[in-house]
Amino acid sequence: MNRRHFLSKTSLGIGAAALASLINPMMLFSRKPDPFSGALDAPHVIPKAKRIIFLFQSGGPSQLDLFDYKPKLNELEGTDLPDSIMGMQRLTGMTANQSSFPMAGSRFKFKRHGKSGAWVSNLLPYTAEIADELCFLKTVYTSEINHDPAITFIQTGTNQAGLPSMGSWISYGLGSENENLPAFTVLISRGTGRPFDQPLYSRLWGSGILPSLHQGVQFRAGSEPVLNLRNPDGMKQMTRRNMLAALKDLNQLHLDEYGDPEITTRISQYEMAYRMQTSVPETMDVSDEPESTYELYGEDARTPGTYAANCLLARRLAERDVRFIQLYHMGWDQHDGIPNQLPLQCKDVDQASAALVKDLKQRGLLEDTLVIWGGEFGRTAYCQGALTKQTYGRDHHPRCFSLWMAGGGVKQGITYGETDEFGYNVVKDPVHVHDLHATILHLMGVNHERLTYRAQGRRFRLTDVHGEVVHNIIA
Amino acid sequence: MISVVVQYLAFFSSDLTLFIGRFHPVLVHLPIGFLLMAFLMEFVSLIKRYEYLGQAVPFVLLLGFLSGLFSMITGLLLSDGGGYGEDLLNLHKWLGISVVILTLAAWLLRITVYEDPFYKRIFRILLTVLAVVLIAAGHFGGSLTHGSDYLFRYMPEPARSWFGIEDEEPEQITLIEDLGTALVYPHVIEPILRARCQSCHDPDRTEGNLLMTSFTYLMAGGDSGPVIEPYQREESDLYRRLHLPDRDKERMPPRGRTQLTADQIKLIGWWIEMGAPNETLVTELEATGEIENILVGLTPAGQHFFDRVTVPHADIQLVEAAVNRGFRISPVAEGMAFLQVGLQQSNKEITMEDMEFLLPISEQIAWLNLNRMSLTPGAFQFLSNFKNLTRLYLQNTNVSDSDLVWISSYDHLEYLNLYGTEVSNSGLTYLSALEQLKSIYLWQTNVTGEGVSELKENRPGLVVNLGLDH
Numbered sequence: 001m002n003r004r005h006f007l008s009k010t011s012l013g014i015g016a017a018a019l020a021s022l023i024n025p026m027m028l029f030s031r032k033p034d035p036f037s038g039a040l041d042a043p044h045v046i047p048k049a050k051r052i053i054f055l056f057q058s059g060g061p062s063q064l065d066l067f068d069y070k071p072k073l074n075e076l077e078g079t080d081l082p083d084s085i086m087g088m089q090r091l092t093g094m095t096a097n098q099s100s101f102p103m104a105g106s107r108f109k110f111k112r113h114g115k116s117g118a119w120v121s122n123l124l125p126y127t128a129e130i131a132d133e134l135c136f137l138k139t140v141y142t143s144e145i146n147h148d149p150a151i152t153f154i155q156t157g158t159n160q161a162g163l164p165s166m167g168s169w170i171s172y173g174l175g176s177e178n179e180n181l182p183a184f185t186v187l188i189s190r191g192t193g194r195p196f197d198q199p200l201y202s203r204l205w206g207s208g209i210l211p212s213l214h215q216g217v218q219f220r221a222g223s224e225p226v227l228n229l230r231n232p233d234g235m236k237q238m239t240r241r242n243m244l245a246a247l248k249d250l251n252q253l254h255l256d257e258y259g260d261p262e263i264t265t266r267i268s269q270y271e272m273a274y275r276m277q278t279s280v281p282e283t284m285d286v287s288d289e290p291e292s293t294y295e296l297y298g299e300d301a302r303t304p305g306t307y308a309a310n311c312l313l314a315r316r317l318a319e320r321d322v323r324f325i326q327l328y329h330m331g332w333d334q335h336d337g338i339p340n341q342l343p344l345q346c347k348d349v350d351q352a353s354a355a356l357v358k359d360l361k362q363r364g365l366l367e368d369t370l371v372i373w374g375g376e377f378g379r380t381a382y383c384q385g386a387l388t389k390q391t392y393g394r395d396h397h398p399r400c401f402s403l404w405m406a407g408g409g410v411k412q413g414i415t416y417g418e419t420d421e422f423g424y425n426v427v428k429d430p431v432h433v434h435d436l437h438a439t440i441l442h443l444m445g446v447n448h449e450r451l452t453y454r455a456q457g458r459r460f461r462l463t464d465v466h467g468e469v470v471h472n473i474i475a
Numbered sequence: 476m477i478s479v480v481v482q483y484l485a486f487f488s489s490d491l492t493l494f495i496g497r498f499h500p501v502l503v504h505l506p507i508g509f510l511l512m513a514f515l516m517e518f519v520s521l522i523k524r525y526e527y528l529g530q531a532v533p534f535v536l537l538l539g540f541l542s543g544l545f546s547m548i549t550g551l552l553l554s555d556g557g558g559y560g561e562d563l564l565n566l567h568k569w570l571g572i573s574v575v576i577l578t579l580a581a582w583l584l585r586i587t588v589y590e591d592p593f594y595k596r597i598f599r600i601l602l603t604v605l606a607v608v609l610i611a612a613g614h615f616g617g618s619l620t621h622g623s624d625y626l627f628r629y630m631p632e633p634a635r636s637w638f639g640i641e642d643e644e645p646e647q648i649t650l651i652e653d654l655g656t657a658l659v660y661p662h663v664i665e666p667i668l669r670a671r672c673q674s675c676h677d678p679d680r681t682e683g684n685l686l687m688t689s690f691t692y693l694m695a696g697g698d699s700g701p702v703i704e705p706y707q708r709e710e711s712d713l714y715r716r717l718h719l720p721d722r723d724k725e726r727m728p729p730r731g732r733t734q735l736t737a738d739q740i741k742l743i744g745w746w747i748e749m750g751a752p753n754e755t756l757v758t759e760l761e762a763t764g765e766i767e768n769i770l771v772g773l774t775p776a777g778q779h780f781f782d783r784v785t786v787p788h789a790d791i792q793l794v795e796a797a798v799n800r801g802f803r804i805s806p807v808a809e810g811m812a813f814l815q816v817g818l819q820q821s822n823k824e825i826t827m828e829d830m831e832f833l834l835p836i837s838e839q840i841a842w843l844n845l846n847r848m849s850l851t852p853g854a855f856q857f858l859s860n861f862k863n864l865t866r867l868y869l870q871n872t873n874v875s876d877s878d879l880v881w882i883s884s885y886d887h888l889e890y891l892n893l894y895g896t897e898v899s900n901s902g903l904t905y906l907s908a909l910e911q912l913k914s915i916y917l918w919q920t921n922v923t924g925e926g927v928s929e930l931k932e933n934r935p936g937l938v939v940n941l942g943l944d945h
Contacts, residue, residue: 036819038805042807046781046808279821319871321846361940362894364916367914
């Protein structure tokens with residue numbers, strides 16, 4: 001037993017538990033050494049959402065061609081974006097040396113939709129149909145201008161790798177709602193618009209400083225959705241059970257001696273993995289889905305590994321009370337070729353995203369499931385590369401981008417925030433990614449300032465020292 | 476003499492008065508330190524080893540007197556600027572002045588007749604009295620700056636109970652008895668201000684020279700002018716400050732205090748837009764649907780379940796027993812007695828014996844999630860005990876029409892999910908008495924449009940979801 005474990009086991013463990021139970025008897029029962037129960041004894045406020053489905057559009061979808069309608073750009077197409085708008089802002093190395101910054105209007109038609117009159121372009125007809133279910137945020141902004149730091153930022157609240165992903169924080173704070181499945185699951189699909197970009201890395205759904213139990217578990221397409229879960233050929237279920245029981249006893253001995261929380265994690269993960277041998281195939285087996293499912297989600301949903309198939313799985317996971325389900329759809333990085341690439345990307349996700357919202361609603365799950373659709377940043381009002389009749393591209397734009405949310409206690413059919421007529425700067429109601437995080441945690445019943453974890457000598461939280469809850473979008 | 480100086484300075488410049496006055500909180504710590512030190516030295520010098528300390532007492536007392544004098548002058552200048560509650564200020568002022576006088580007396584005694592055993596005794600009594608008065612003066616000075624509950628506000632349990640300090644519950648907002656006769660300021664706005672603002676903006680503290688204890692005072696404003704600009708909520712300082720970020724120094728209520736809810740802020744905004752009237756009937760004012768909903772929420776009938784109903788906390792051992800049986804239980808939110816209950820693992824069969832574990836805590840259970848569970852015959856019968864359920868998840872269970880009789884007399888049920896069950900129209904007849912029911916999910920059941928319209932006949936506001944194809 002080393003000093004650290006001794007301290008955490010004796011002074012902190014017993015002392016703190018005794019003190020805690022003295023102060024608040026409710027704490028002792030929930031502070032049982034069960035890694036599946038959350039670190040919080042109870043939500044800080046009454047939760048509006050019990051689970052989250054984050055439809056992450058990796059690469060930075062062009063808000064100017066999808067949601068943020070700016071006719072001014074079409075009007076002034078080809079002329080340089082005024083300096084008064086661009087200011088001295090930092091640009092990426094990809095366009096900083098451009099000799100001119102011609103404005104590029106969207107080639108796609110915009111229309112107002114639903115009673116709320118939300119602007120959606122004709123690239124997203126299915127999304128437009130459910131406009132009255134959605135809450136559009138037009139003024140989300142981030143601190144980062146490149147993919148890796150910006151994705152890391154929207155996932156972990158900081159631009160440097162190593163801190164927990166949002167799903168890990170939720171798993172850590174609130175615990176699992178179904179111990180047969182991981183509380184944080186990840187599903188990945190490739191975009192057809194730009195099939196080989198950008199790469200993702202598993203640290204984006206890593207638990208960072210939190211116990212590894214809280215890391216996201218990737219569900220893959222194909223015969224083995226979760227790697228190394230299946231019994232090897234020739235191993236009987238009973239053999240596996242006996243082996244795990246013996247291993248648990250050994251680990252328990254070790255735990256009693258050292259008190260290392262990672263051992264607790266290990267024991268419970270073996271146990272969960274054993275249960276997942278049944279629960280994962282049962283979840284992934286879509287053969288019980290009726291034909292109407294595919295009418296709703298689209299034919300793509302029949303092909304494992306597509307975004308549509310992942311949306312269907314997301315619904316199945318949500319039905320099984322998985323706390324945090326994150327999808328990643330790649331390929332939204334349209335530096336050029338927007339007219340060709342963007343329709344393909346939109347076709348990948350449009351029908352299935354809308355179907356997911358509708359499907360959750362008819363199952364009574366939308367009331368307490370928060371669905372979030374958006375990327376790590378937006379795209380510029382000016383054209384990257386040559387602006388021609390046939391094509392145009394847009395560079396990364398962190399200063400404003402659009403994102404929608406549905407269900408989970410968010411107002412329906414509203415548009416929040418306003419950008420300037422060039423879609424370049426925020427003019428009203430900015431929502432920093434930190435604010436978004438604070439709001440998401442708030443909807444889950446968590447005060448973002450009070451969900452912390454101590455590591456390396458200080459306490460960390462998802463919103464660092466920032467974040468304001470956007471109360472105006474909460475129903 | 477001192478008042479002459481004060482008046483002279485005041486005449487000279489009120490800014491200068493305040494400038495000098497604001498050194499008071501800095502200076503006061505000197506006499507506190509010196510005088511406590513004198514007190515300590517005097518009594519420690521009774522011990523042979525430390526006898527020599529006694530010689531320094533007159534010097535330390537002199538320092539205490541001089542610094543006390545300066546503190547007193549700056550204090551008087553500071554009080555001239557106003558902004559403090561009169562009663563508390565007077566108490567602090569006279570205690571402070573007493574400290575200076577007592578110090579002078581003690582010092583004089585010490586340097587003159589101290590050697591006489593009788594006077595030595597008097598001196599020590601005087602010094603003790605001085606220490607007590609000093610601490611009292613210091614304490615009330617602190618209360619003036621930080622508020623009278625500052626020192627003990629965060630005292631932990633169980634010390635709180637030992638000292639009889641009551642928990643600082645956020646003060647309840649008085650409900651509106653009848654919207655038809657309610658007056659906008661006295662019945663809607665004033666209760667909010669009373670609960671959230673008056674603790675600082677009352678005659679005791681008068682923060683920022685703003686009193687919020689009556690309509691007239693509120694309209695008169697404070698140091699930074701009027702806080703309400705009728706018809707212009709964006710121009711109103713009160714409304715602006717409610718919207719500042721938590722971290723902003725001007726944010727009201729300040730960080731750490733119970734904040735107004737988004738709805739309460741909206742009500743205040745609406746009231747200002749209506750011209751900030753006083754005793755006008757609420758019904759005479761124009762209100763959007765949103766404001767109307769908020770107003771209804773302030774009446775006893777319109778209140779949310781968790782505000783309307785209170786239950787005692789559940790016995791922890793009983794909760795633990797149910798958790799050990801495989802239920803997942805936690806309070807709906809921290810500090811609340813109501814519980815949310817689910818199962819730790821899915822696809823388990825729930826027996827009557829399992830349900831028995833929930834019986835002793837059934838009063839506390841507000842949300843019950845049995846999604847995808849299969850219950851053995853008879854287990855559904857236990858549902859009749861969960862009178863305080865507001866959300867019941869029975870989707871994809873083997874619940875049958877006849878089981879719905881067990882939930883037919885719930886008083887508070889707001890959400891009922893029956894999708895993916897064998898329930899049919901005949902089961903729905905049991906649900907017509909669920910007065911609080913707001914949404915019901917019936918996709919993939921045997922319920923037909925007819926059954927739904929029959930149910931909706933009794934409950935026009937009810938949202939019934941029969942699935943996308945309906």
